[in-house]
Amino acid sequence: FLHHGGHLNWTMETSPMVCPSTSPTPTPKHTSIAFLKTHKTASSTVQNILFRFAERNNLTVALPGYPCDHQFCYPHTFNNRFVHPHTVPPKIITSHMRFNRAELLRLMPNDTIYITILREPASMFESLFSYYNQYCLSFKRVPNGSLETFLENPWSYYRPEEKYAVYARNTLTYDLGGDKDQTDPMYIRNFVAEVDRVFSLVMIAEYFDESLILLRHLLGWELEDVLYVKLNMRTSTSKLSLSSGLPAKIRAWNSVDAALYDHFNASLWRKLEDLGVGCVAREVQLLQRATDRLLRGCFGSNFPQLRSASQIKNKNLRPWQPSSKVAIVGYELPSNISRGSRGQSQDMCLKLIMPEVQYTHLLQHSESLRYRRKHPTRTPMQTLRPAISTLHQQGRKDHKETLERSITSPPLGAEIGGTRGTQQVSKKQTT
Numbered sequence: 247f248l249h250h251g252g253h254l255n256w257t258m259e260t261s262p263m264v265c266p267s268t269s270p271t272p273t274p275k276h277t278s279i280a281f282l283k284t285h286k287t288a289s290s291t292v293q294n295i296l297f298r299f300a301e302r303n304n305l306t307v308a309l310p311g312y313p314c315d316h317q318f319c320y321p322h323t324f325n326n327r328f329v330h331p332h333t334v335p336p337k338i339i340t341s342h343m344r345f346n347r348a349e350l351l352r353l354m355p356n357d358t359i360y361i362t363i364l365r366e367p368a369s370m371f372e373s374l375f376s377y378y379n380q381y382c383l384s385f386k387r388v389p390n391g392s393l394e395t396f397l398e399n400p401w402s403y404y405r406p407e408e409k410y411a412v413y414a415r416n417t418l419t420y421d422l423g424g425d426k427d428q429t430d431p432m433y434i435r436n437f438v439a440e441v442d443r444v445f446s447l448v449m450i451a452e453y454f455d456e457s458l459i460l461l462r463h464l465l466g467w468e469l470e471d472v473l474y475v476k477l478n479m480r481t482s483t484s485k486l487s488l489s490s491g492l493p494a495k496i497r498a499w500n501s502v503d504a505a506l507y508d509h510f511n512a513s514l515w516r517k518l519e520d521l522g523v524g525c526v527a528r529e530v531q532l533l534q535r536a537t538d539r540l541l542r543g544c545f546g547s548n549f550p551q552l553r554s555a556s557q558i559k560n561k562n563l564r565p566w567q568p569s570s571k572v573a574i575v576g577y578e579l580p581s582n583i584s585r586g587s588r589g590q591s592q593d594m595c596l597k598l599i600m601p602e603v604q605y606t607h608l609l610q611h612s613e614s615l616r617y618r619r620k621h622p623t624r625t626p627m628q629t630l631r632p633a634i635s636t637l638h639q640q641g642r643k644d645h646k647e648t649l650e651r652s653i654t655s656p657p658l659g660a661e662i663g664g665t666r667g668t669q670q671v672s673k674k675q676t677t
């Protein structure tokens with residue numbers, strides 16, 4: 247039902263308009279990537295880019311296993327036991343988690359590049375406040391769902407240990423493994439420095455395209471590898487307007503996140519200057535044109551239209567809705583699209599507009615099928631052995647122990663930088 251696929255025959259390296267490569271000799275595309283998917287920061291759009299790259303290049307993506315559903319049992323701190331055994335050893339990891347460097351070091355290849363994304367604290371908090379209004383009690387107990395009222399005295403509504411309180415203060419910090427309630431300036435300085443040491447690139451949602459250009463240069467990817475459409479957007483009627491004075495209150499309440507944002511916004515611009523702002527601007531233009539061509543290749547001249555979930559016929563394209571009080575839009579395929587044969591690239595066209603939850607479930611299914619084809623007679627116990635032995639051969643004995651522990655012991659509580667072990671892993675998760 248789609249036009250002949252949207253794969254571009256694009257060779258950016260031959261174009262004189264692009265930024266010079268940072269490597270003196272041509273290098274293969276980098277494929278070991280840990281993307282920390284932070285909340286309400288355009289991270290679903292980045293995840294979709296990474297999922298499609300993994301599929302095109304036949305790379306294993308570490309995916310959540312039971313009982314985590316489509317994210318790594320967030321808000322628990324990440325643990326390798328949350329990874330589905332059919333998706334180990336992975337090359338890419340990108341589903342929501344609370345960052346845990348020690349566990350990722352055991353799971354991921356040694357040459358893994360760490361990437362994440364941040365968003366300006368005021369617009370991010372407004373998005374969190376609206377999206378999680380019915381989940382997060384700190385927000386739910388505010389009269390009339392008023393952001394102004396919450397910010398007048400957050401401590402009247404906020405209970406740090408409550409479930410989903412992680413969405414109500416310094417959520418970026420929490421996602422990065424830090425302490426959302428520790429606002430001592432020394433702590434903030436050290437935490438920002440630690441994030442800077444671990445992550446090779448911190449993207450900024452407000453400069454999404456520029457960040458993607460940095461990403462493609464860091465990874466030695468083609469422009470074609472980072473084409474995207476925006477995912478997981480709210481309708482304008484779901485957005486609360488921020489009266490003057492609110493952004494400053496939001497920054498004060500989320501002071502660790504604000505410090506992170508300021509630091510990495512500045513470092514993004516230093517990186518852009520190093521690459522050359524002129525050539526970055528040209529690459530951004532090429533990216534937008536190439537996206538246009540990709541969409542035409544995929545869908546013909548009628549691009550998929552932004553629609554509310556109830557208007558989207560294909561359930562694989564309906565975005566998850568957090569509550570009746572907020573509307574997340576997705577894409578409806580044009581009705582007069584021609585019915586072609588279902589090739590791989592057509593599949594990729596659909597995935598370009600596929601929301602996070604459905605794409606994760608499809609990958610969980612396809613990676614399990616691939617695994618079972620390779621190991622037709624294995625029992626669930628045995629499924630862990632190849633991963634264990636591969637990692638063992640690589641000399642990573644501690645991962646072997648983690649995996650072995652995972653099949654004999656109950657879930658651990660949150661550990662490094664954790665949630666003080668109070669939350670239960672629940673099957674029903676927010677996105």
Ligand SMILES: Nc1ncnc2c1ncn2[C@@H]1O[C@H](COP(=O)(O)OS(=O)(=O)O)[C@@H](OP(=O)(O)O)[C@H]1O
Pocket residue numbers: 284285286287288289290291369373451452454475476477478479480481677
């Ligand atoms: N490319 C690009 N550039 C800038 N902003 C973008 C982009 N793609 C998505 N978005 C906006 O990101 C918000 C959704 O973020 P996430 O996907 O990280 O949310 S989630 O935590 O996974 O639910 C959501 O913000 P709000 O609409 O304000 O809620 C999206 O509109």
